[in-house]
Amino acid sequence: MASGQKMDDLADRVHALVEKAPKLISPRAHGWLDYLTTAGFLAAGLALGRRDRRALALALSQAGFVLGYSLFTDYPLALRRVIPFPVHARLDLAQAALAAGLPELLGAAGGGFFRGQAVNELMVLLMTDFHGQRPAARRQLTLVGGETSMPRAISRLERWSWLGAGGVLVAAALRRRSKASLPLAAAGALMLQQAARRTRTHPARVEHGEERVVRALAILRSPEELYRAWSDPEMLARFLPHVESVTARHSRHLEWRLRTSFGRALRWETEVTSSQPDELISWRTVAGTPLCDAATIRFRRGAPDRGTIVELEMITANTRAGWRATVAGILGESPTQMAREGLRRCKQYMETGEIATITGQPAGPRTAAAKFARRFDPNFDLSTVRPGAAA
Amino acid sequence: MKALCWFGKQKVRVEDVADPRILNPRDAIVRVTRTAICGSDLHLYDGYIPTMEAGDILGHEFMGEVVEVGPGVRNLRPGDRVVVPFPIACGNCFFCRRGLWSACDNSNPNAWITEKLYGYPASALFGYSHMMGGYAGGQAQFVRVPFADVGPIKIESDLSDEKVLFLSDIFPTGYMAAENCEIQPGDTVAVWGCGPVGQLAIMSAKKLLGAQCVIAIDRIPERLRMARERAGADMVLNYEEEPDVVEGLKQRTAGLGPDAVIDAVGMEAHANTLPGISDELKQKLRLSIDRPTVLRQVLQACRKCGTASIPGVYGGFVDKFPFGAVFGKGLKIRTGQTHAHRYLRPLLEKIERGEADPSFVITHRFALAEAPQAYEMFVNKRDECIKVVLDPWTATQAAA
Numbered sequence: 001m002a003s004g005q006k007m008d009d010l011a012d013r014v015h016a017l018v019e020k021a022p023k024l025i026s027p028r029a030h031g032w033l034d035y036l037t038t039a040g041f042l043a044a045g046l047a048l049g050r051r052d053r054r055a056l057a058l059a060l061s062q063a064g065f066v067l068g069y070s071l072f073t074d075y076p077l078a079l080r081r082v083i084p085f086p087v088h089a090r091l092d093l094a095q096a097a098l099a100a101g102l103p104e105l106l107g108a109a110g111g112g113f114f115r116g117q118a119v120n121e122l123m124v125l126l127m128t129d130f131h132g133q134r135p136a137a138r139r140q141l142t143l144v145g146g147e148t149s150m151p152r153a154i155s156r157l158e159r160w161s162w163l164g165a166g167g168v169l170v171a172a173a174l175r176r177r178s179k180a181s182l183p184l185a186a187a188g189a190l191m192l193q194q195a196a197r198r199t200r201t202h203p204a205r206v207e208h209g210e211e212r213v214v215r216a217l218a219i220l221r222s223p224e225e226l227y228r229a230w231s232d233p234e235m236l237a238r239f240l241p242h243v244e245s246v247t248a249r250h251s252r253h254l255e256w257r258l259r260t261s262f263g264r265a266l267r268w269e270t271e272v273t274s275s276q277p278d279e280l281i282s283w284r285t286v287a288g289t290p291l292c293d294a295a296t297i298r299f300r301r302g303a304p305d306r307g308t309i310v311e312l313e314m315i316t317a318n319t320r321a322g323w324r325a326t327v328a329g330i331l332g333e334s335p336t337q338m339a340r341e342g343l344r345r346c347k348q349y350m351e352t353g354e355i356a357t358i359t360g361q362p363a364g365p366r367t368a369a370a371k372f373a374r375r376f377d378p379n380f381d382l383s384t385v386r387p388g389a390a391a
Numbered sequence: 392m393k394a395l396c397w398f399g400k401q402k403v404r405v406e407d408v409a410d411p412r413i414l415n416p417r418d419a420i421v422r423v424t425r426t427a428i429c430g431s432d433l434h435l436y437d438g439y440i441p442t443m444e445a446g447d448i449l450g451h452e453f454m455g456e457v458v459e460v461g462p463g464v465r466n467l468r469p470g471d472r473v474v475v476p477f478p479i480a481c482g483n484c485f486f487c488r489r490g491l492w493s494a495c496d497n498s499n500p501n502a503w504i505t506e507k508l509y510g511y512p513a514s515a516l517f518g519y520s521h522m523m524g525g526y527a528g529g530q531a532q533f534v535r536v537p538f539a540d541v542g543p544i545k546i547e548s549d550l551s552d553e554k555v556l557f558l559s560d561i562f563p564t565g566y567m568a569a570e571n572c573e574i575q576p577g578d579t580v581a582v583w584g585c586g587p588v589g590q591l592a593i594m595s596a597k598k599l600l601g602a603q604c605v606i607a608i609d610r611i612p613e614r615l616r617m618a619r620e621r622a623g624a625d626m627v628l629n630y631e632e633e634p635d636v637v638e639g640l641k642q643r644t645a646g647l648g649p650d651a652v653i654d655a656v657g658m659e660a661h662a663n664t665l666p667g668i669s670d671e672l673k674q675k676l677r678l679s680i681d682r683p684t685v686l687r688q689v690l691q692a693c694r695k696c697g698t699a700s701i702p703g704v705y706g707g708f709v710d711k712f713p714f715g716a717v718f719g720k721g722l723k724i725r726t727g728q729t730h731a732h733r734y735l736r737p738l739l740e741k742i743e744r745g746e747a748d749p750s751f752v753i754t755h756r757f758a759l760a761e762a763p764q765a766y767e768m769f770v771n772k773r774d775e776c777i778k779v780v781l782d783p784w785t786a787t788q789a790a791a
Contacts, residue, residue: 352481354415362408364396364446
């Protein structure tokens with residue numbers, strides 16, 4: 001996490017430098033330039049398309065990308081003002097990276113044009129006045145982080161743009177292996193770092209700097225049976241995805257071991273803070289690196305023949321969210337997934353006596369990528385790829 | 392064992408793969424004696440169903456002999472001859488308890504995908520993409536059957552495999568499509584698509600549920616012939632000769648329109664009309680998952696306050712859905728994955744009593760090893776192909 005902090009500082013320093021450049025381009029002018037860029041890409045597509053289909057596809061997709069987010073940016077020339085202008089700036093940067101890196105990666109013609117276009121866009125970015133018009137926009141951006149001292153949160157659109165752009169730059173740098181590789185790779189890494197920022201949380205879910213996830217599911221079993229199951233450490237390990245083991249240390253203390261899809265082991269210890277038979281159990285983390293800081297499970301009898309309403313609440317202190325947690329979050333390993341899949345697996349087991357699985361069934365030859373992707377399936381048994389991992 | 396695996400659009404191969412084994416207490420392993428290629432397998436073959444992965448074993452219509460059962464299966468024993476319904480249902484959840492088997496809550500390990508897509512998770516199916524559970528299918532020599540104490544039906548009579556095989560999917564599907572029409576004496580039912588499900592919907596409507604008149608719609612001569620001569624259709628309509636289908640039906644029903652309409656076509660409809668061509672183009676460009684050409688026609692053609700029954704498969708968002716016609720005419724829409732488990736016993740009894748024999752749809756028989764050619768033939772409707780049955784245990788089998 002320390003390296004993450006350094007990277008954030010670096011990003012901030014770059015930002016400060018950018019702020020110093022002369023701001024000659026107004027938002028309206030920037031809008032015109034965006035539409036001009038779209039037209040430029042279309043023209044390039046027409047010119048290059050006859051020679052090279054890949055260049056055509058590239059030019060068209062770039063045109064579509066720029067046009068797409070420009071139409072929805074909060075500036076005078078948009079169709080709907082949805083995307084804050086500063087976010088637009090980041091999308092521009094991501095787009096420039098794509099334009100610079102993709103021709104190299106795809107082996108498309110017209111690399112010179114695309115790279116030139118990328119440089120051109122960087123200049124425009126430097127000279128655009130992003131804050132002059134609407135000072136409010138800046139505060140709006142740091143939506144959640146504003147009041148508390150959390151790192152800036154980002155939207156999904158921004159995340160995927162950074163991921164794509166950074167990935168392309170790093171890949172292009174690796175393929176190229178020239179003098180330009182190092183700065184290219186560094187820029188790409190910086191962008192990937194941006195992608196790993198916390199996703200913006202809906203303000204309603206944040207209270208006193210804590211994030212709450214609540215999920216409920218009706219299960220056709222009595223509160224008594226469900227309470228008993230959730231009191232049994234063995235059952236907890238069975239229900240919660242990727243949890244390898246839960247062991248009772250001494251009365252009221254449990255030790256949890258979880259393996260993430262990337263193979264990283266997490267270990268933490270909880271104590272039971274409240275336990276009311278057939279009604280609820282609450283845990284609080286007392287040591288280690290947990291997936292969440294506190295959790296409560298509640299049981300409430302539902303309507304006749306509708307079983308018991310089981311509600312799982314997980315609370316995470318926001319300050320804890322480092323980039324690893326965020327990367328895990330992108331791929332699904334998060335309190336949200338834990339609550340959703342944990343309840344689903346509990347329901348399957350309590351209603352049918354087993355948890356539905358396809359791990360271990362036959363299949364034709366799989367690609368390496370598919371095999372790797374399988375690990376991110378919340379119901380995949382990770383011990384099958386890492387023998388002995390459960391030990 | 393040998394199994395038919397999917398590797399991409401129009402790419403299937405028979406591979407040597409590991410034998411399936413019991414993974415959960417309520418599993419059974421079945422040695423497949425007969426399996427079939429379903430029309431809905433062609434949507435996978437053509438690459439229109441998302442979340443398929445290279446190496447997936449296809450097939451959801453199969454039957455065979457139980458060779459092994461898990462400790463939780465008490466009603467089956469090795470040696471039992473069974474037909475396995477294509478949805479996987481637990482028998483314990485809210486939906487299974489209400490007989491809504493294909494809405495089972497507990498069988499899909501990848502429930503989160505359809506939960507995102509449709510709001511609530513779908514039950515699992517055999518061999519039908521990872522969003523539908525990712526279970527290996529039955530176009531193989533052996534198959535693992537989860538919740539084997541709930542799904543498979545034992546065949547205790549000496550009926551041939553071919554007579555009972557279609558209990559696995561197309562017979563219950565055709566029957567439920569007709570049942571959803573709530574046929575009253577004197578009713579006319581129009582059926583779009585004379586593939587296997589359409590044929591069995593026609594047969595069910597006419598011979599089992601007492602429709603006065605059934606009109607079959609297709610463009611392939613041999614399919615229309617089978618509908619009239621074998622399934623029991625009273626009239627046929629070839630939309631290539633009579634492009635205005637709605638008008639054609641109006642004439643055949645004296646201006647009233649069919650009381651019920653069945654769309655047994657689904658997402659890959661054909662039509663040589665402007666909307667038909669535009670739908671094909673949109674699907675090719677991946678702007679749309681479905682080609683709802685028939686769906687629109689069906690809703691347009693149905694009489695006021697009639698019923699539209701839709702067994703055809705749709706996967707995503709449908710463009711220009713004529714909801715005005717649905718509202719304006721007060722139509723009832725009945726659709727969904729077949730609750731196959733519900734129909735196994737009653738339809739088996741009908742076969743045993745000789746009241747129904749769904750095997751008339753079979754036109755081709757192949758060995759499993761020849762399945763890739765069989766898919767190619769079926770998708771192109773070559774050699775008057777309507778329904779293919781595969782034998783997993785012979786080396787080759789001349790097309791019969």
